[in-house]
Amino acid sequence: MVIDWLPSVLIVVLLALGVIGALRRVSLWRAGQPEKVNLIAGLLAMPGRYLKDLHHVVERDKYMSRTHVATGGGFVLSMVLVLIVHVFNVQQQIVAWALIGALLIMLTGAFFVFKRRLNPPERLSKGPWMRLPKSLIIYSLTFIVLTLPAAGILPDASGSVLMIAVLSVGIVIGLGELLFGMGWGGPMKHAFAGALHLAFHRRSERFGGGRSTGLKPVNLDGDVLGVAKPSDFKWNQLLGFDACVQCGKCQAMCPAFAAGQPLNPKKLIQDMVVGLAGGTDANYAGSPYPGKEVGNAKGGPNEIITAGLVSQETLWSCTTCRACVEECPMMIEHVDAIVDMRRFLTMEKGETPNKGSEVLENIIATDNPGGYAPGSRTNWAADQNLAVMKEKKETDVLFWVSDGAFDMRSQRILRAFVKLMKHANVDVAILGDEERDSGDVARRLGDDATFQSLAQRNLATLGQYKFKKIVTTDPHAYHCLRNEYADFDKEGALEGVEVLHHTTFLNQLVQSGALKLDAFKGGKVTYHDPCYLGRYNGEYEAPRELLRSLGIEIAEMERSGFRSRCCGGGGGAPITDIPGERRIADMRMEDASTTGAELVAVGCQQCTAMLEGVVEPRPVVKDISEILVDQLAEEVH
Template structure:
């Protein structure tokens, strides 16, 4: 009897020790979270809704896991590890936090701990030979710490406390304590598990709440937020000048490196790595240097050269200016990020400060910005010659009091002799379909896309308001353009200034014309074509506007065989022509368009089909033997002539 009383007393003592450990962990988490939150609160104000906290479960299990699920191995691993851990800890909170000490709850804790342990084994397996994109350092120790915690929970749940000896009880407590430290105090001090805490809050207070809207359209929300110039907003020059929920978002980074693997600038050896850039922002927020960063450095820039503090200038102390100007704004990093971090928004915010505050834009950027302000054209062209290529085609110019169905806008491509072939083909397609369309002629100015990507928000806003004023004088139902950058500005960024239009890319519009039977091109059989075609997705059509199906549907309707490159659709590789990158021209080891043409050669393509003037120019600029570059409008027009 005395022996059983002793065992009961030991079990009771262990129960109370676990209860104390739980509440100490909760207190440590609260204090640490408050400390971390103080770093976030140093940022500028942001309008948020506390109701976002209620949306976390949906955003976690649906929106976040929609991205994670692209890698089935990691998706299953994450479900087992995180799901088992959350369920087990929730039961610990109930059973030991509330001092219930129910054996049935203990059993449930043990079962969920077993699920967690299985997930941790898969984490460990991935870390045995990790891909280059993964960070090392403390991240390599994480599987062992999580395994220790899972084993402690397993012992707590499935081994009757009465059967534990003093040594086994001590080991269990130590394992639980190690895990509790990692998940609470360690996380809030900047350890690997901080992404779990910051990540959940990031989902609640995300800078782009529109990403979680349920409008059924599946359209990405990619428009940049306007600066309030009249209130003195000039972008971000110091870490504390980011909005507080942006700083929170940086802390959510799990350092998986999927953004790094997707970045065209990093692949080309330019001094940009999106993962390190986000971690540099974390370093600047907390204070310190990049010497201890455990991932890939910026190409050509060794670790340890940069340091920062919340109130210090980001450039050049924390990052070099070349890092900012290497970005093509293609959003491949954002598309791949499982934590839904907005890398491009942060980069443009920092560019804005460099441009508006100091006028420091490299390469040909200053010349182009001056041209836009003075002539309304990036190349400094006379606007009256934008449509000279269409003189013999009888294209009508819209006038006041006239109503047309379609307003055709061509953008800067109208000044390029090569792209004029594409535009002539598009006009012939519209005429063959008897579309009621007209152009603005000399009244069409640049939409300001490149000015905004280069950080010159003042020039962009001036051009946007000028264009909106011009368009308000005419009557039309919709706008069609062959330039995804023009489409993006008109469709997504002009509404913030009062310009709301129905805007179609020419691939979408042409596909509808063929599908409806308004034009009937000759269908080319695979056997007759003798060609291998691949399609290159423009970033501003795919990732920025979600249109990846219409071009492929049109090619299918034309009967052209399509051999997809490894990176296609929403995960297509950038041509290197966006974000003003051809103007800033930051050197690297390779050229981004050369990498894309290599992708085309890998599928033995004879023709790369494009749908953007920037893509046409960049890919045709590749020297040496390469596939032919043809816009999809040229293919359709040729099929109409046969």
Template structure:
């Protein structure tokens, strides 16, 4: 009986699943379309086995579980199709099918153990059911295939036991095959595969890089926001159908594993943001309905089940509250952790763009900063001519007086208006002079890089600033740009290229490390041993992959670095990025306070920083707390004047300016 039933069941499940898959694809294709490049599908297996597995493997136990379960399932399904579906009852294939089912079963046991008392990051509901369905599928497939190798009596093909087995297999097939197309938890395999193939940032994958393995943390390579066409009919994303279809596909790949929720600084601070819930809300919007069926942690302070959406209905506020979007610091921790390589930050900025450019509802202080950027080229509304006031006694060389060109153009950033950061800048100038660096500044010709405007969604102001800065830079000759501001570093180095500005930009930590390497500056050993720790700025580390240089600098200073648990690519944001310091969404705790707690647990008395925003946010933590010092300040204080300045400066002149 089973022999006639099995092919029917398998092909019926496949057919039903295919119908569901077709409907799912139509849901994705509601988004904005770009020409399909079908040959990208061939990239999928490699991207899955290499890039995706790399992220999953950060948690070894889960990686092994998933390899066993998914590998076992794929093999078992393929073999079952041949053996039971097409009736090629080869004992060898039957043996392989049994082995595959067994491997899957072992993985399933691990899945179920994890689901006995699931950690809060995991979603329950259908995902809890999936663990049971996996057992149903693997066990029934195993038992049904036993007669193939002659272990069990072929009489299994009749009677009550056969009916029971068939029923359990139907459960398994419904979840594992039909559910894949119809939106059950297994849709992650189907959507995830296509998402890997058609990912909007192909640069994130190794197949697009000649230098495979040049940095091990994925996601640091393609971090520039996508430029917005300012002549489009509506600007930004108002409703789910305004997303690019690849983005909708990406949302649908979410496995609700909650890694993003675990690393999100806003979620930890009790602000109303949870990246996992946000992605699920986007799926609710894409498919239409309410968020009542969501079975994971919601946005802190916002009840689950009260919001609803549809593909052509506005997202804010019916589906997602504006506060949720403004709580994001754009730190990219979620993107970095996501095993499905979903781009949360792109989605959030897309929605912010609509709020700012079309609705004019940027949070109050953000709107004031944007007005100031439009009127005065800096977010504080200060006279741009005062950008160099802090250096009145330093006789700063202006690039306009150096038509022959300089080696280093020192980009000051808006920290030039901030008294705290002016100390950092003075230290940096001291280091440059000690190293005999041929440098100059733009002075009052420098404008804000546009970082804050862009993250607040004001792409129009960003593009205007970018165009003006690029026009200014085009008038001068310099080999490279050095800046102490990772946000300027990122925007100038990565985002201006879309507008025709290609520069070699170095963060000051990289440049100082270079000076040390070249023996151009000398420092005294620390007088007394001190424990320091280093806080990685998001826009330097995760965004641009520079983790080594700051640590090299600290090592050159002879300092022992006690690393925080969350450092490097897993560094926790200071809370100041993405305009979050301006939107200032209330929460249970402050993000910099939590970061300072991380610092305290290392026992460090000083935290080395490398970003004006981080400095400001961490210094806002009430005393007593560890000291906050920029790398440049630490180096400048330790300098000893033995470097021969004159010959060094003449040698740098020989470098060919760009």
């Protein structure tokens, strides 16, 4: 028949168009800044990263993981076999059968995608994504029918022109979505960009169960500090944005979104895609930034992002809690992008909102955000009889006090911790007035220059003394010391030093028997995971074990562990204070109240401040060290 050749030609044409589109997409990413990535090693590692790391995240939703395995696996396998059977014309029945098998698997998967899309949750994007399951079904059905003759089930259908015509339409729709759409920005783009994103990820340490949470330093000699235009991102960051599947898991977890602040991590990533490709957000079919209409954002690779694409409040709403990053199945780095753009606003424009500029100025002039006299840093410990490194020079444990030293509520935590350490006869000392702000707030507010200066000066101080461990009650300082100072530690001041959060350290003391505690006799207790302890540093167990060692059975909140909801205190959010409909701390306290707990155990002075700021009646908020100190077993003399 005349048009027998049509299906094979269509397949080849669509494949070629798809490749052209893909190359064009690659050129869009290449507009970004250079970043060294081992391309070959990345590509080799990619299948493993997909099967293990990515799937580990998708697996949290069993329905979706099975659906995706069937659909994605079926498609990849069937596509290879389609080429073999229908383009290279390999006439072996067994191959044809294999193809039909792969297509059936895919069809099953596509059916479940379809089912989910019948009544999709709010977090999912609609628009072209609603079309996708239908295209998938059409693709698999079309090729099943097309392959039947090769499998020897149907006689050669070459007789029917009508049949070929219908199948050709199916090929155009199905493969159009899958191959053409993949290259030209359709929903299937996620497969192509996602695979490369996994291969060339900027934080390859995250794969294989690792953790990489420290922000990357800014090159202060650069022409522009931070990210002004999409093309100021690293090329693999742009690639990462393109990998987004718009599943909205980030949106569902984002505390700022839930509070009605103008941030939606999914929309932000989609706006970045608009920026890198150029155009408007008119085609975006997901939830908007709360309080902002979709359709007004415009951008291009070389246009300033905050001049029309993303508003400044959106960037300042983020608490850097990393819930979105933790939840993202494509392992996109939202927080990196947000801080990159904040850096431009702070270091180039000088537009840190609300109290931001005052706090930064204080940090620069006094090394603490409150602008207190640096000489009064150790006043809190006047009655604590603590050794100071300047005199002691060498110690077992260096207690990093952090800026809680200036805050009377936090001082209660500090005193409790000191009492516990004394009780366990720990050889401890503090830096006293030589300590400076860790730089956490400055860095999250985008002032990397000030962060770097603080880090270098703190490291110079630390380098003068000998100690085995640094312990701190502040997870933010803990994160900086443990994950972010290494970039500046040229003299190796922290080399071989164990950086610990006080809950980890106290847990070691309790488990080794150095601290004896009585059982806790209060009411129900719940535990709030601080973001910078949990998601940033993976410490979920020590605080819980401590509470259990008091005989407490923790009434876990629905969102706990790696899914813990932020208190609203991170990332300088209380300083920039972007208005929303609710307060994040109120929502978190509601989580705690729902468990029926009378006491919220916390491991962070910032969380303590935020949660205690919630109006009563509410559970009591106490740092774990405060709870422990009340249960110290009396020594019998």
